[in-house]
Amino acid sequence: MGDPVRGDEDGAEPGAPASLAVILLVSVLVVATCGLIYELLAGTLASYLLGDSVTQFSTVIGSYLFAMGIGSYLSRHVRHNEIGVFVRVEILIAALGGWSAAGLFLLFPIVEDFRVALYALVLAIGILVGLEIPLLIRILRHRFAFRDLVSNVLTYDYIGALIASLLFPLVLVPWLGMIRTGFVFGLANVGVAVALLLALRGRQSVGRDLAAALIVLASLIAGLLAADRIQRWSEVAFYAEPVVYARSTPYQRIVITRRGEDLRLYLNGNLQFSTRDEYRYHEALVWPVLGRIANPKQVLILGGGDGLAAREVLRDPRVSKVTLVDLDPEMTHLFRDVPQLAQLNRHSLSSPRMQVINGDAFRWVREASGPYDAILIDFPDPTEFSLGKLYTESFYREVARLLAPAGVMTVQSTSPLIAPRSYWTVASTLEAAGLSARGYHAYVPSFGEWGFTMAAHAPPGDTVILPAGLRFLTQASERAMFDFPPDMARRPTPVNRLDNQALVRSFAEEWGHYDG
Amino acid sequence: MAEPTRRDALKAGAVGAGALALGSCAKPAMAGTLDGADWRRGHMIRDGKFPAPNGAEPRVGILIAGGGVAGLAAAWRMKAAGFDDFVVLELEDRVGGNARSGRNPVSAYPLGAHYLPVPNKEAVALRRMLQEFGMIVGEEGGAPIFDPYQLCADLEERLLWRGGWQEGLYPASGLSREDEIQRDRFTQAMAQLRNAVGADGRPAFAIPRVYSSADPAYTALDKVSFAAWLDDHGYSSPVLRAYLRYCCRDDYGTEPDDVSAWAGLHYFAARRGWAARGDGDRELTWPEGNGRLVSLLLEQTADHVRPAHSVFAIAQQGDEAVVDSFDHKAGSSTRWHASCVIVAMPHFVAARVAPAHTGKGRFRYAPWVVANVTVNRHPKGRGVGLAWDNVSTGSDSLGYVVATHQSASGGDGPTVLTWYLPLSKASPPEARKLMMTRTLAAWQRIIEDDLLTMNPDLAGAIDRIDVWRWGHAMISPTPGFLTDPVRTAAIEARPPVLFAHSDLSGLSLFEEAHYRGVVAAETALAHLGHSFESLI
Numbered sequence A: 001m002g003d004p005v006r007g008d009e010d011g012a013e014p015g016a017p018a019s020l021a022v023i024l025l026v027s028v029l030v031v032a033t034c035g036l037i038y039e040l041l042a043g044t045l046a047s048y049l050l051g052d053s054v055t056q057f058s059t060v061i062g063s064y065l066f067a068m069g070i071g072s073y074l075s076r077h078v079r080h081n082e083i084g085v086f087v088r089v090e091i092l093i094a095a096l097g098g099w100s101a102a103g104l105f106l107l108f109p110i111v112e113d114f115r116v117a118l119y120a121l122v123l124a125i126g127i128l129v130g131l132e133i134p135l136l137i138r139i140l141r142h143r144f145a146f147r148d149l150v151s152n153v154l155t156y157d158y159i160g161a162l163i164a165s166l167l168f169p170l171v172l173v174p175w176l177g178m179i180r181t182g183f184v185f186g187l188a189n190v191g192v193a194v195a196l197l198l199a200l201r202g203r204q205s206v207g208r209d210l211a212a213a214l215i216v217l218a219s220l221i222a223g224l225l226a227a228d229r230i231q232r233w234s235e236v237a238f239y240a241e242p243v244v245y246a247r248s249t250p251y252q253r254i255v256i257t258r259r260g261e262d263l264r265l266y267l268n269g270n271l272q273f274s275t276r277d278e279y280r281y282h283e284a285l286v287w288p289v290l291g292r293i294a295n296p297k298q299v300l301i302l303g304g305g306d307g308l309a310a311r312e313v314l315r316d317p318r319v320s321k322v323t324l325v326d327l328d329p330e331m332t333h334l335f336r337d338v339p340q341l342a343q344l345n346r347h348s349l350s351s352p353r354m355q356v357i358n359g360d361a362f363r364w365v366r367e368a369s370g371p372y373d374a375i376l377i378d379f380p381d382p383t384e385f386s387l388g389k390l391y392t393e394s395f396y397r398e399v400a401r402l403l404a405p406a407g408v409m410t411v412q413s414t415s416p417l418i419a420p421r422s423y424w425t426v427a428s429t430l431e432a433a434g435l436s437a438r439g440y441h442a443y444v445p446s447f448g449e450w451g452f453t454m455a456a457h458a459p460p461g462d463t464v465i466l467p468a469g470l471r472f473l474t475q476a477s478e479r480a481m482f483d484f485p486p487d488m489a490r491r492p493t494p495v496n497r498l499d500n501q502a503l504v505r506s507f508a509e510e511w512g513h514y515d516g
Numbered sequence B: 001m002a003e004p005t006r007r008d009a010l011k012a013g014a015v016g017a018g019a020l021a022l023g024s025c026a027k028p029a030m031a032g033t034l035d036g037a038d039w040r041r042g043h044m045i046r047d048g049k050f051p052a053p054n055g056a057e058p059r060v061g062i063l064i065a066g067g068g069v070a071g072l073a074a075a076w077r078m079k080a081a082g083f084d085d086f087v088v089l090e091l092e093d094r095v096g097g098n099a100r101s102g103r104n105p106v107s108a109y110p111l112g113a114h115y116l117p118v119p120n121k122e123a124v125a126l127r128r129m130l131q132e133f134g135m136i137v138g139e140e141g142g143a144p145i146f147d148p149y150q151l152c153a154d155l156e157e158r159l160l161w162r163g164g165w166q167e168g169l170y171p172a173s174g175l176s177r178e179d180e181i182q183r184d185r186f187t188q189a190m191a192q193l194r195n196a197v198g199a200d201g202r203p204a205f206a207i208p209r210v211y212s213s214a215d216p217a218y219t220a221l222d223k224v225s226f227a228a229w230l231d232d233h234g235y236s237s238p239v240l241r242a243y244l245r246y247c248c249r250d251d252y253g254t255e256p257d258d259v260s261a262w263a264g265l266h267y268f269a270a271r272r273g274w275a276a277r278g279d280g281d282r283e284l285t286w287p288e289g290n291g292r293l294v295s296l297l298l299e300q301t302a303d304h305v306r307p308a309h310s311v312f313a314i315a316q317q318g319d320e321a322v323v324d325s326f327d328h329k330a331g332s333s334t335r336w337h338a339s340c341v342i343v344a345m346p347h348f349v350a351a352r353v354a355p356a357h358t359g360k361g362r363f364r365y366a367p368w369v370v371a372n373v374t375v376n377r378h379p380k381g382r383g384v385g386l387a388w389d390n391v392s393t394g395s396d397s398l399g400y401v402v403a404t405h406q407s408a409s410g411g412d413g414p415t416v417l418t419w420y421l422p423l424s425k426a427s428p429p430e431a432r433k434l435m436m437t438r439t440l441a442a443w444q445r446i447i448e449d450d451l452l453t454m455n456p457d458l459a460g461a462i463d464r465i466d467v468w469r470w471g472h473a474m475i476s477p478t479p480g481f482l483t484d485p486v487r488t489a490a491i492e493a494r495p496p497v498l499f500a501h502s503d504l505s506g507l508s509l510f511e512e513a514h515y516r517g518v519v520a521a522e523t524a525l526a527h528l529g530h531s532f533e534s535l536i
């Protein structure tokens, strides 16, 4: 039980300025809205970052409500100066809630166990929010009859909840984004604190609290202004879909995202595939080659550690052995051993016909010996000089040496629509290495118009035999892939050489132009 | 300041201040070694403290004293001429001199010399060697085709300038009109000089330098400093001057004030690399730098090489040379009788070992520090991506080259960065003293600080720093050096005592060392009456 005398003095008893009561009622609305927003933010962020939204939402909401219960319980220990405590609670909520989204995004890649950080924050905010309404009711108890008081406060509370739950999905997330939303509602909380402090100024000393409130205010404004930068710092906020796996290997940053059935792989921020349409890409990479070889026994895949190209190859019963060379052991390990991912490539990486070699293909081809009947080259785009080496005349000479006399190879070679010069540079370079090259392209919605370059010791012909059961390629659509409308048509290009990587330069230019 | 001063060391310390605040003992010492040319063996020669030779006195046709590039090139030349009666005595445990290399589990790396430019047409012997080593793989229109794997891969150079990395080593943005005018004027002047021919019909500047014109119009440039020449010609642009200073320090380890105008211009006007496919302006490089050339030279001559053998006295007796050497493993001295000796050691050592045959002259040497920094991921940075050679306009170091540049394709794995610092500002003796007294930890702090200023992205990525000190690394082509009588006499020496070292060219370059070795070998072979077809 509180001290009745002091309690009377501290409450908004008759004699306190009317403005205070108004501010207090408005603040019920504000704190109710903010409280729910933080809860929604935490739930959305958790399902965004950790996946499995049903679990994330129920556990976040559950812990949040439970924490509010703790807050309500603790409110009984506030024995005097309820309004002062309320102001401080507001300042604290403003700081924690305001920074919650930005903080969680920034913490995600750093912390060992993200859940610990997430639930600690949810509990802290929940406890503070749980303190708010009991404190407000006690502060306002002299203003209204008890009956009206409870009705007023709860009405505002539920209206606030409605506002929040409508605003959040319809306006805030699409227009402001999660990071800014956090800051904006933090500002509302600290606004309540500042308004109250100003109203109380004559009655008690508020200097220190005001200073604290202003510091929080300033930090929230700064955060709001820097929201874009924070977004960039935090790579997870960079992806449009929830991140379900992120890891840095010595070679690259592997990120897997999932939204509904759509699983995506990003390497260093570049999309590698989306399960929605990867079959288009991989059928186009594999079947025009295998379909042109009488008896493809030995197949070499360079890159392609996700095992998806290998999945297509292994469907061909004529193939007796697949050799796959990928730089990153972590990639092949992931796609071999994580059931969800291995399912995507139908366990191609653990097939008895498969040999996985983890090594730098640039070095490996110089030491390897063939012959291979089919060679499928599926490297990341030539975004850097080090990757550009895998698209050079010298490299293709080694590959040509490994290719059987009647063998056929193909190279994924960027978009002929967005980067036609880069695209045709691959053909010119294969030709400089003594091969005959033929371009073809396919539409893959998540990439757009995508290009491949087929090459062989003799000009590859038109006759192709495709297996039954493909989802994308038919005889007719296969034939159509070799047709290039004028905007993608062949143009003269330089040869990409180790000591003069024309491709890396044109690639940066053409894609830079495209990205704006 | 050329070399990091105490203030830099303090600044470097400040970087570790976080660790200091937690108690400096909390931060474990950085792994690494502090090493260098064996100065104890060097000082033994200076102090002349060797036991008198005893035992058998072996006789040999040609004795090569020094197993650097010049000595090994001489040996290579003899082998190629079918001559086998020679030995190479090398002071260090390993041959190679300034072109030595190291290796760790991540990569091989250079300890000094790290590249060879595509040679000029006049470098006949060198081209023959490159052909033998499979570095020249064919011919197109008469010109050699170089192995693309051994030409420096794109991107060759990048420069940190105004907060971002750009291609090439000359600042491309933020230049004043005057900066641009002077840059273009200098470029044009150098293009002209490159094609200039003296009254004697020879190119004004050539590599090897002996093929350069003796026309006083050009040799007079040896009398003034490069800095004075630039002043006289109105080259005042600070951007241009900073670039030219970088070049002087890169090639000679010496400031433009201490380099002759002849040498300063030679850097820009002597290179006319001869190659098919427009590769004339390229460079050959390998993970271990010129260590690759050393090991290929050694492959052919290893049976003749005796490492850990200091030559401490050379004299002429009748028409043969008497050479005293000390075997550091056995702890005993030997007297050799040779029909001819090729003194392939740095000239300041030669002057002590063969005082009757040469003097000290004006030979001055720049000290260098080279560090191999093992990092667990590739450096990045704003702007253009990682190059082979990475230089910052804001640093007094020469930046770093990337050991795995030639060998790997995957962008992000561990690598070794070779970091270079010529101690050019203080006088060489002062700089040497500073270099020798500074501790490993102090060097590591300076190097780490310099690297992290260039590449903050390397924070936490440095696994070890191995520091290598070269006390007498490079000959400084100071004004007047060309006409130093000691130098000319050493060049013109006749059997049985010949001199072969890049010092005699005043240009610390592989091509010069190679040429000196080949010339001395041919002179010695002719002296012995061994027939061969000259490569000169």
Ligand SMILES: Cc1cc2nc3c(=O)[nH]c(=O)nc-3n(C[C@H](O)[C@H](O)[C@H](O)COP(=O)(O)OP(=O)(O)OC[C@H]3O[C@@H](n4cnc5c(N)ncnc54)[C@H](O)[C@@H]3O)c2cc1C
Pocket (backbone or CB within 6 Å): B045, B065, B066, B067, B068, B069, B070, B071, B089, B090, B091, B092, B095, B096, B097, B098, B099, B111, B112, B113, B114, B115, B116, B309, B310, B311, B312, B344, B345, B346, B349, B353, B368, B370, B470, B473, B474, B500, B501, B502, B503, B508, B509, B510, B511, B513
């Ligand atoms: C840091 C650094 C970077 C360089 N970078 C390049 C580069 O990139 N490209 C380039 O072309 N050049 C470079 N150079 C120049 C390099 O010095 C020459 O290319 C070349 O290696 C010099 O060879 P040399 O045989 O003339 O001399 P040295 O390398 O000096 O060889 C002399 C040898 O004689 C031995 N010796 C000394 N005294 C005795 C004795 N008393 N008895 C027996 N043996 C003795 C020494 O141990 C040494 O092995 C660089 C030099 C340095 C220091």
